[in-house]
Amino acid sequence: MEIKKCETLEELREEVDKVDEMIVELIAVRNDYIKQAAGFKHTVDEIKTDERIDDVLNHVRHKALMLGVSPNMVADIYRKMIDEMVETEIAELRNRGAF
Template identity: 85%
Template sequence: MDVKKCETLEELREEIDKVDEKIVELIALRNDYIKQAANFKHTVEEIKADDRIDDVLNHVRHKALTLGVSPNMVADIYKQMIDAMVEIEIAELRNKGSY
């Protein structure tokens, strides 16, 4: 990951805004995949797969450590995102009438 050396606070904020846009785009992409996941599941219990959630949290914690980012912060963000996306996936499952 290359970090641009910024010369002004304005330039720095512009770069942060660009990163934020990319983060939101990636969250939207993840959300689209989550909606697809409902096609492969038949119950709410399958969606609320604690083992899978634990695997994801362990994975992102490890990645955060390798990148020098707080693993607790990353895990907290992911917990919140996963909780919201589980609800989205449940809604998708119910919309297809397979619960």
């Protein structure tokens, strides 16, 4: 992704706002996939798998390092997102009447 060279603080803030919108849109896409994932699972234990969570966190930490972003910050954000999305997935499972 190319980073625009901004000439003013206002222009920079506009660009940051655009990035924030993209981030939220991507979180929404991820959340939609998580809802789909509930269709492949039958129990809460299948949703809350430490192995998968560790895989995701390791993957995003590695990507953060490659991009020069704090891996701890990225992992913290993902932990929160994963916690919330696990609850979403459980709700989807319940709505299906799986348990």
